[in-house]
Structure formats: C-alpha cells, structure tokens
Amino acid sequence: GEDVEQSLFLSVREGDSSVINCTYTDSSSTYLYWYKQEPGAGLQLLTYIFSNMDMKQDQRLTVLLNKKDKHLSLRIADTQTGDSAIYFCAEIFSGGYNKLIFGAGTRLAVHP
Amino acid sequence: NAGVTQTPKFRVLKTGQSMTLLCAQDMNHEYMYWYRQDPGMGLRLIHYSVGEGTTAKGEVPDGYNVSRLKKQNFLLGLESAAPSQTSVYFCASTHPAGRGTDTQYFGPGTRLTVL
Numbered sequence: 001g002e003d004v005e006q007s008l009f010l011s012v013r014e015g016d017s018s019v020i021n022c023t024y025t026d027s028s029s030t031y032l033y034w035y036k037q038e039p040g041a042g043l044q045l046l047t048y049i050f051s052n053m054d055m056k057q058d059q060r061l062t063v064l065l066n067k068k069d070k071h072l073s074l075r076i077a078d079t080q081t082g083d084s085a086i087y088f089c090a091e092i093f094s095g096g097y098n099k100l101i102f103g104a105g106t107r108l109a110v111h112p
Numbered sequence: 113n114a115g116v117t118q119t120p121k122f123r124v125l126k127t128g129q130s131m132t133l134l135c136a137q138d139m140n141h142e143y144m145y146w147y148r149q150d151p152g153m154g155l156r157l158i159h160y161s162v163g164e165g166t167t168a169k170g171e172v173p174d175g176y177n178v179s180r181l182k183k184q185n186f187l188l189g190l191e192s193a194a195p196s197q198t199s200v201y202f203c204a205s206t207h208p209a210g211r212g213t214d215t216q217y218f219g220p221g222t223r224l225t226v227l
Contacts (some may be wrong), residue, residue: 008152009185033215042202043155043218088154097162098206099170100216102154 006089006103012110018076020106022089026069034063034074035088037105043088045075076108083108116219118203124225125193133188133222135203136152143206144186145170145216146178148199155202161186162208193226200224 012018024032030051035043048057049063049072056063062075076083079081086105093098116137124133135144142163147155157170161180175197177189186205190197200223205215 004154032152033216035218042220043204045215045217048215097160097168098208099145099157099160100155100204102156104152104154 004089004091004101004103006106008105008106010105010108012079014079014081014110016079018079018083018094020074020087020108022072022103024072024091025068026091026093027067031092032065032072033090035090036110037086037088065073077085079110081110116203116205116217118219118222121220121224122223124227126227127194129193130189130191131193132157133201134217135186136184137205138184139217141205142208145204146182146186146188147202147204148172149202150199158188196227198224198226
C-alpha cells in the first residue's frame with residue numbers, strides 16, 4: 001500500500017542547514033510536496049517537485065528527489081527561528097483524484 | 113480572495129451529540145477534501161468530492177458523512193460524536209489533475225474535542 005515515512009524530530013542551531021528526509025512508496029506519483037505547519041495553524045504549501053526533476057531550488061529551500069530510492073529531502077539553508085514548525089512530506093496517490101498521502105511530519109526545532 | 117475557510121475554529125461536544133463542519137473555497141476548485149490530523153499520524157483522508165453533488169470515501173470514513181450541494185462548499189457531519197473523533201479537522205481544495213501543479217490548498221483547521 002501507499003506509505004510515506006519521515007523522522008519525527010530534528011533539532012538544529014540557528015544559522016545551520018536543516019535537512020528533512022522522506023521516503024515514499026508510489027513510484028508513479030507525479031508531484032511530491034512539502035507542507036509547513038506552524039503551531040495552531042493550517043498547512044501551508046512550502047514547495048513541490050515534479051517527478052521528472054532531480055532537484056528544485058527556491059531561495060533558501062532545496063528539494064532533492066531520488067526516484068530510484070524513492071527518497072525526497074528538503075534542505076533549509078541558514079535556518080532561522082521562524083522556520084520552527086512541523087514539515088510534512090506528501091505524495092499524490094496514483095489512484096486518482098489528487099488524493100495526498102502524508103507522512104507523519106517532522107518537527108523542526110531551531111535553537112540559538 | 114479568502115482561499116479556503118472553515119467554521120467553526122473550535123468546538124467541544126459531548127459523546128452522542130451531532131455537529132456539522134463547514135468548508136468554503138472561493139477558488140472555483142472542483143475537488144475538495146476533508147482530513148483529520150492526530151498526533152504522530154500526519155493527515156488522513158476522511159472523505160472527498162470531485163465535483164458538485166458527488167462524494168467518496170477516503171481512508172477513515174466511519175462515523176462521518178459529507179455533502180457537496182454547492183461547488184464552493186463541502187460539509188462534514190458527525191451524527192453521533194465519539195471521543196475517538198477528537199482531532200483537528202482540515203479541509204482542502206484543488207483543481208483536477210492536469211490543471212496546474214495539483215496543489216491542495218488548506219483551510220486553517222477546526223479543533224474538535226469530544227468529551
């Protein structure tokens with residue numbers, strides 16, 4: 001079945017880079033997403049990558065996609081305290097209707 | 113352009129009570145979804161709709177019903193609330209596949225507690 005896995009916690013020092021990893025199972029997913037959830041808020045789309053790409057860069061964010069290993073990562077450069085949040089990896093379920101399969105979320109804590 | 117809105121933001125129910133959560137979107141999206149979020153489990157799909165007048169079951173549909181009488185609204189109903197339905201509920205919407213990046217846009221959530 002479809003499954004998306006992420007580590008649950010990551011702690012980094014302010015100014016360092018953060019790398020959040022994700023593995024997925026559906027090799028036919030067209031898009032893979034990273035969503036950010038701040039405390040008490042909804043999910044905000046952070047970035048996405050199309051399945052025929054290996055890398056996407058967007059300011060401080062770099063997404064790497066390894067289709068062979070079904071591995072997705074999100075790198076945040078120069079991590080700031082405002083980056084503290086839960087980050088969800090998601091893939092589109094190939095069964096249609098754009099249904100998303102989410103990982104459990106990685107809680108990123110940024111400390112001085 | 114408000115995007116996706118949800119009402120209410122918070123609600124406390126007693127076991128056995130009923131309630132309806134309302135989701136509205138102003139982006140003319142065809143597809144709408146209801147998720148629940150529980151600690152350590154990410155988001156799980158309850159029901160979804162691919163157009164006005166249509167609904168379908170998701171991953172965890174038991175104990176919930178939905179209706180999509182208007183394209184912009186998607187209602188989630190709990191007929192007889194149970195403590196296991198204590199959760200945060202999120203609504204989302206998107207265009208059909210092939211129209212853009214298939215990105216789902218989320219509402220701010222409804223925090224429901226069932227005592």
